[in-house]
Every structure is written in C-alpha cells, then in structure tokens.
Amino acid sequence: MLGDPAFNRVYRRAKDWVIRQQVLRLYQKRHDRAGFVSIIICNLWRIDRSLSSPDVETFAWDVERDTWTPSPSHYQEWPLILLLPIHGTRSRDAALDDAFGILRLALYQVVKVAGYASLPKDADRHRRFLACFTVHFLARKTSRRRFGLDHSRLAAAMRALRKNLWTDVIDRQVLSLASSMVGFDNRLGLNDYLRCAANWTGLKQVATEHRNCIPLLEDINPQYWTRTDLFSRHLWVRGQRRTTVVDRSGFMRREAQWHRHYLASLDSKADFRWLMQAPVSVVGKLKEGVKRSPHRDAMTRWVRLLRRALPQQPVPVLAIHVATNYLSHLSVEADTDQRLLRAWFLECRRLWHDQGYRHFRMAMRSPGLGQQLRNTLDWLRHEGRQAGLPDKHMSWAAIERRSEEWHERVIAQQDASAPQYSWDAPLTRIEADGFVAEALVDTASLRREGRRMRHCVGSYDAQCAEGHYLVYHLSAADDEFGERATLGLALDGQQRWALEQIQGPCGRPLSQALRRFAFHVTTQVNAAITEREAA
Numbered sequence: 001m002l003g004d005p006a007f008n009r010v011y012r013r014a015k016d017w018v019i020r021q022q023v024l025r026l027y028q029k030r031h032d033r034a035g036f037v038s039i040i041i042c043n044l045w046r047i048d049r050s051l052s053s054p055d056v057e058t059f060a061w062d063v064e065r066d067t068w069t070p071s072p073s074h075y076q077e078w079p080l081i082l083l084l085p086i087h088g089t090r091s092r093d094a095a096l097d098d099a100f101g102i103l104r105l106a107l108y109q110v111v112k113v114a115g116y117a118s119l120p121k122d123a124d125r126h127r128r129f130l131a132c133f134t135v136h137f138l139a140r141k142t143s144r145r146r147f148g149l150d151h152s153r154l155a156a157a158m159r160a161l162r163k164n165l166w167t168d169v170i171d172r173q174v175l176s177l178a179s180s181m182v183g184f185d186n187r188l189g190l191n192d193y194l195r196c197a198a199n200w201t202g203l204k205q206v207a208t209e210h211r212n213c214i215p216l217l218e219d220i221n222p223q224y225w226t227r228t229d230l231f232s233r234h235l236w237v238r239g240q241r242r243t244t245v246v247d248r249s250g251f252m253r254r255e256a257q258w259h260r261h262y263l264a265s266l267d268s269k270a271d272f273r274w275l276m277q278a279p280v281s282v283v284g285k286l287k288e289g290v291k292r293s294p295h296r297d298a299m300t301r302w303v304r305l306l307r308r309a310l311p312q313q314p315v316p317v318l319a320i321h322v323a324t325n326y327l328s329h330l331s332v333e334a335d336t337d338q339r340l341l342r343a344w345f346l347e348c349r350r351l352w353h354d355q356g357y358r359h360f361r362m363a364m365r366s367p368g369l370g371q372q373l374r375n376t377l378d379w380l381r382h383e384g385r386q387a388g389l390p391d392k393h394m395s396w397a398a399i400e401r402r403s404e405e406w407h408e409r410v411i412a413q414q415d416a417s418a419p420q421y422s423w424d425a426p427l428t429r430i431e432a433d434g435f436v437a438e439a440l441v442d443t444a445s446l447r448r449e450g451r452r453m454r455h456c457v458g459s460y461d462a463q464c465a466e467g468h469y470l471v472y473h474l475s476a477a478d479d480e481f482g483e484r485a486t487l488g489l490a491l492d493g494q495q496r497w498a499l500e501q502i503q504g505p506c507g508r509p510l511s512q513a514l515r516r517f518a519f520h521v522t523t524q525v526n527a528a529i530t531e532r533e534a535a
Contacts, residue, residue, distance in 0.1 A: 006119055007129055014107075014114035014133065017063055023106050024137060026099055026154065027161040029168070037168050041161070042106035045071070045078055047169055047194065054171035056197040063113045073198065073222050074253065075191035079105050081165070084179055084188040092155045099158040100138060107134055165190065174200065177207055180214045183284050195222065202226040210276065215284035216263065219252050237272045238265040262290050264299045271300075274307040279317050285324045293328055305332040309341035311349065316360060319348035322370045329377045331385075339390045340380055340399060344373050347396035365508075371454070372400055379403035415447060421465035426528040430472075435517040437472040437487065440464075449473055453486050453505050460488070470497060472521055474514060485510055487518050489525065497525050 018024065021043050028040040036048040036057075046059040046068060058071040058078075071078070079102040111133060119126065141148030170193065178196040179188050196203050202225025206217060210231040217225060224230055235245050244265040245251055252261055266272050275283070286306075290299045305327060306320065323341060330337040348369060352360040363369050376384075376399055383406050384390065390399045425439035440446050443461040449471070450458030463469040470489040476482025483504075490500035499522045504510050 010115045010119060014111045017110050018137060023110060024103060026157040029164055039164060039169055044106050044109060049169045054174045054197055055200050056194060058194055058198060063110060075194055078191050081190040082187055083190060083193060095155040095158040096151060099154050103138060104134055107137060177203055177214055180280060181218050199225050212278060212280040212283055214280060215287050221251060221253050233269060233272050236265055237269055238267060264297055266300055266303055271303045271307055275303050281317060282320050285321050289324045301332045302327045305330060309338045309345060311342060311346055313349055315345050315349050316352050318364060319345060322364060326373060326377055334385060336385050336390060339392060340376060343396040343399055376400060376403040379406045421461045423465050425470055426525050430521050430524050431477060432520055433517050434477050435474055436477045437474050437521045440471045440473060446471060449486055455503050457486050483511060483514050485514055487521060489522060497522060
C-alpha cells in the first residue's frame with residue numbers, strides 16, 4: 001500500500017477488523033439485556049435504554065480487547081446524528097449522506113486503533129491512505145463490483161436507525177431539557193442528548209430546583225450535576241475569597257467546545273440572586289455571549305451590569321436578549337454606561353406597556369430600538385462618557401438626540417474630506433401607479449440616501465460618476481410614511497440598464513406593487529436612452 005510496509009500492515013490489520021467486527025452493519029436493535037433495549041451502531045457504539053426510566057447506558061467497542069467498555073461521557077468520538085431541528089421528511093440522498101458520515105467515522109476509528117498514528121509523517125500519503133481505505137469499503141455495489149455497498153439498503157438502514165432512536169431511546173422530558181441546555185435556536189445532536197440521559201439523576205435534580213440554570217450545565221463537568229449545592233450561594237458567590245469551585249480547573253468539561261474557562265463566580269449576593277431569578281432564555285443568551293467574549297471575568301461583569309441597569313419594573317425579555325449583544329461595549333464601573341442602558345430599558349418598557357407587545361416587537365426590528373442602542377453606544381464611547389453623559393436626568397429621547405447630533409457632525413467631517421462627484425441621469429423623475437422615482441445625481445444625495453435607508457448605497461458614487469451605475473429613490477407619491485426603497489441599475493453586456501438590486505430600509509421585504517414599479521422605471525430609462533440615440 002503506497003509502497004511502504006508500515007502502511008500495508010496498518011491497512012491489512014484495519015481491513016481484517018472491519019470484516020470481523022462487521023463495522024459496515026449500520027444498525028441493530030437487540031433485547032439481550034433484561035430491562036433494556038439496545039441500539040447498536042456499526043458494532044462500535046451501543047446505547048442501552050432502560051425500559052422503566054429515561055436512563056441510558058452507553059458503551060464503545062474495544063477492538064483490541066474484543067469487548068464492550070463504558071463510553072467516555074464527552075461522546076466526542078460518537079457519530080453526529082442531528083435530532084433537532086426537524087426538517088420534515090428526509091430524502092434518500094440526505095439519508096445516504098448521514099449514513100456515509102457515520103460509516104466514515106467508524107472506519108476512521110478502526111484505522112486509528114490499527115496504528116494509523118504511528119505511521120511515518122507524510123500528509124500526502126496519509127490522505128491517500130484514508131481515501132483508498134474508505135473508497136474500498138464504501139464504493140457502490142455494481143455488476144462489476146460484487147463486494148460494494150447497496151446504497152438503497154444503506155439509506156433504508158439509516159431511516160430505520162433514526163426511527164428507532166426516536167421510538168426506543170429518546171424521552172420527551174430529557175429531550176426538552178437537553179434542548180434548553182444547548183439553546184432552542186441551536187442544533188441538538190445525539191451526543192448532547194446522551195450526555196443528558198446518561199446523567200439523568202443530576203439533570204432532573206437541577207430541573208426541579210433551578211430550571212432556569214439548565215443552560216449553564218452544557219459545559220459543566222457532569223460529575224458535578226448531582227451535587228445538592230451545585231447552584232448554591234457558597235459555590236457561586238466569591239465574597240472575600242479569591243476563588244470558588246466554579247473558578248477552578250475541572251469544574252468545566254475539558255472537552256467543551258470552547259476551550260476556555262468562561263464560567264466565573266460572582267462578586268455579591270445580589271448578583272447571585274439576580275442570576276438565579278433570571279428567565280431561562282436570558283441565562284442561555286448570557287451564556288452564549290460570555291462564550292464569545294475574550295475576557296475571563298465577562299460573566300461576573302455582565303451579570304452585575306444587567307442587575308444594576310434593569311429597572312425595578314418588569315421589562316420584556318426580548319429587550320434583555322438584544323441588550324446582551326452589546327454588553328461587551330459597556331463598562332460596569334462607569335455610571336454613564338449604566339444610565340444609558342437603564343434609559344433604553346425604560347423606553348422598551350414604555351412601548352410595551354403603552355402600545356402592547358406586538359408594537360414593541362416591531363419597534364425592535366432594525367432600524368428600531370436595537371439599532372438605536374447600537375448608535376448611542378458609538379456616541380457614548382467617543383463623546384458621551386468623557387462629558388459625563390448621560391446624566392441621571394436624561395431620558396432616552398434626549399440621549400438619542402445627542403447621539404444623532406454627534407453622528408451628523410462625524411458624517412459632515414467625512415463628507416468634507418471625501419471626493420465629491422456628480423453625474424447625469426436619463427430621467428430625473430418618473431411617476432406611475434401611485435409611486436415616484438427620483439434620480440440621485442451626486443455624492444451628497446447618495447450618502448443621504450444611505451443614511452436614511454440604512455444601507456451602503458453611499459459608496460456607489462464613483463461607479464455612478466463613471467457611468468456604470470444609476471440610483472433612484474422610490475417612494476409612495478402621496479404618502480410621506482408609505483413604502484420606500486432604493487433602486488440600483490447597472491449596465492449589462494449589451495449596454496442596456498438592468499435592475500441590479502432593490503433594497504428597502506435595512507433590507508426589509510418589499511411589496512409586489514413596488515417591485516413592478518421598479519421594473520417600470522428600468523423600462524422607462526432604457527426607452528429614454530433609445531429615443532435619445534434615435535434622435
């Protein structure tokens with residue numbers, strides 16, 4: 001194999017093990033053990049589900065000892081089988097892709113045990129070795145290849161494996177808690193489910209006593225899950241101590257996806273009480289943000305900042321979710337930062353209380369309250385904090401007004417130093433079907449359009465000046481607050497203007513009527529050019 005005796009020995013040994021162990025047998029269901037049903041995958045991984053409880057026991061086949069051994073709790077070497085979200089009926093090709101993924105991992109596990117790591121260091125030969133080995137076993141069975149795989153039977157086996165996982169292994173309560181642990185918007189794999197089911201006693205205890213803290217279990221070492229004081233004040237409040245168990249090595253799983261100890265103890269009892277009372281979705285959102293932060297004490301600082309900034313009156317959970325995205329830009333020590341965030345929370349509460357949740361949710365969409373918070377943070381960082389603003393008497397309207405004034409000054413300075421272009425348009429104004437299109441024919445008008453519509457059309461001025469691009473502002477003819485859009489036309493290969501893009505404010509979807517008007521504008525522009533050329 002590849003002209004090297006070492007590669008030949010590993011190849012032969014791995015091949016013998018694959019055949020003897022029947023590794024290509026994707027799925028089996030057995031009742032060999034009293035009180036359990038067993039699901040066996042590739043004769044390398046085994047799940048024993050208790051018939052009387054959600055508990056599972058997992059085993060991995062030890063190829064060298066020729067016996068089943070308890071599987072490590074991290075399940076990193078188990079196949080990735082996606083459980084959630086469910087995308088409806090999976091096609092035969094999708095089932096085949098899933099099956100091939102499992103079989104490739106199984107073959108690699110056998111090759112690894114056969115001595116793959118001890119082979120001479122040669123990346124190209126290693127790649128060719130694995131390719132030859134997998135192709136040999138996974139090639140499709142044809143009239144010329146007697147010992148290939150029957151792909152139709154393989155797809156059926158994959159569907160049977162999925163079906164029996166859901167009917168014989170998956171428990172609804174464990175699945176719900178596992179989904180809450182990884183995040184309802186994230187993917188849930190079989191390895192995540194097994195980690196929860198294999199530690200069901202501890203998971204059930206946390207779900208009973210501190211259900212909102214379930215998301216924090218994702219990267220906590222499962223051996224701590226059964227501790228009765230896992231979410232006690234003694235473990236999570238540092239006080240006068242330098243560290244607690246939460247800060248020390250071993251509390252978080254070594255196999256966690258984020259190889260950094262992001263969980264940290266808190267400074268005060270008040271911070272701990274806030275965390276223990278926070279909604280489960282807020283704790284999950286906070287965990288995801290802390291994971292992305294490069295700072296070791298991000299969790300300690302962010303919990304303290306949210307506790308201090310949130311008003312005593314209830315605030316929509318969605319507002320806390322959005323605010324979590326920007327906590328890295330705020331300083332917990334600065335009173336100005338806390339005042340700004342508190343004013344924003346109060347504005348969110350006012351909209352929610354006065355006009356209802358539906359109106360508040362629409363106001364959160366960009367360029368709404370979320371975008372306003374982002375803009376005011378720019379002002380705070382560059383001007384407000386140094387001036388001691390916002391002070392304790394400023395409302396959100398006053399803060400936003402200061403922010404807009406600062407942004408206008410910055411843009412004016414940038415415009416003054418940038419090149420200024422102007423150009424002509426075939427038609428400067430087109431009106432039809434209740435809409436009007438106005439040509440933008442200089443740099444200043446393009447940049448005003450970009451600021452007004454919250455997109456990047458202001459950067460197209462050089463292309464427009466060169467005659468390669470045209471931009472029109474579309475709006476309702478008689479309604480100041482009606483639908484608006486920016487239309488971009490580009491020259492095609494035949495030197496005709498073609499609709500290149502049409503964007504609403506911040507990319508919002510547009511009505512079919514406005515889209516038809518955009519095509520009408522394109523037709524009129526080309527007609528005007530044709531008429532001019534004929535003259």
